[in-house]
Amino acid sequence: MSRQAAASASPSVAPEDEAAALVPAVAGLVEGFAGPGGVNRSGVPVSADTFSVEVARRALDAGAHAVNDISGGSEEMFGLVAARGCGYVLMHIEGPPRVDRPWREYGDVVDHLRAWFEGRVELARELGVSEEQIAIDPGLDFDLSPEQDLEILRRLGELRALGLPLYVSLSRKDFVGAVLAGSWEQRWAPGEREWGTVGAVALAVRAGADVLRIHDHSSLQAMRVVARIVNV
Numbered sequence: 001m002s003r004q005a006a007a008s009a010s011p012s013v014a015p016e017d018e019a020a021a022l023v024p025a026v027a028g029l030v031e032g033f034a035g036p037g038g039v040n041r042s043g044v045p046v047s048a049d050t051f052s053v054e055v056a057r058r059a060l061d062a063g064a065h066a067v068n069d070i071s072g073g074s075e076e077m078f079g080l081v082a083a084r085g086c087g088y089v090l091m092h093i094e095g096p097p098r099v100d101r102p103w104r105e106y107g108d109v110v111d112h113l114r115a116w117f118e119g120r121v122e123l124a125r126e127l128g129v130s131e132e133q134i135a136i137d138p139g140l141d142f143d144l145s146p147e148q149d150l151e152i153l154r155r156l157g158e159l160r161a162l163g164l165p166l167y168v169s170l171s172r173k174d175f176v177g178a179v180l181a182g183s184w185e186q187r188w189a190p191g192e193r194e195w196g197t198v199g200a201v202a203l204a205v206r207a208g209a210d211v212l213r214i215h216d217h218s219s220l221q222a223m224r225v226v227a228r229i230v231n232v
Helices: 015-033 053-061 075-084 109-126 146-154 156-160 174-181 194-207 217-229
Strands: 005-008 046-049 066-069 087-091 134-137 167-169 211-213
Touching: 015 046, 015 053, 046 053, 053 066, 053 075, 066 075, 075 109, 087 109, 109 134, 109 146, 109 156, 146 156, 146 174, 146 194, 156 194, 174 194, 194 211, 194 217
Parallel strands: 005 046, 046 066, 066 087, 087 134, 134 167, 167 211
Antiparallel strands: none
16 A cells, blocks of 8 residues: 655645645655655655645645645646646545535536546646646545445445546545434544544455545554455
8 A cells, every 4th residue: 555644734824824834844754754865765755735836836845745635636736746747636626625515416426526537637637747646536525425425435446447546535534424423414523433434444445545544543554454455
């Protein structure tokens, strides 16, 4: 399984404030993984979570290897990624990040995501981004209902068939809390979702997820054991 160290800052703040929090964290991670002469000998890439192009630029200057962008991408962001040759996580979303809006009906949600990713990847390629730079994230909880999240997890293999690394961020997600509680309104708090996350992580690895964003050691153990079982 791929491993990744991530640094993030709140997207609700101004770019200068976000950079002030994020860039030192990136630099600290890069320095912490570096051996003699400043060479990263750990093999662990550092990603920066931001959808601000300017913040992404400064994080890459600080040594980040990849940008994790929850905005669905933009021409300006694709241009930066192409120019820097860095890794890029392209997440499905249907509007501005961090804005509450009703869940959408997609018909077949997995078919919709496949078509959406194909279109966005084609645009990125036209702007100079190579497919080798891109991983795709279905964006669980973003513009998706719990039922849609579960359907995507059942059919991860269909997204994996797009031929791009599959990045799955499901740790402590709201849909996990809703499943555990039996309703969206009474969903369990994030701190109570650890073992539900473990179950989802195990099945995601089994379905072919390449990178998982996780918070707990229990999920890391599940990821490692299942990966060995399925020979990933």
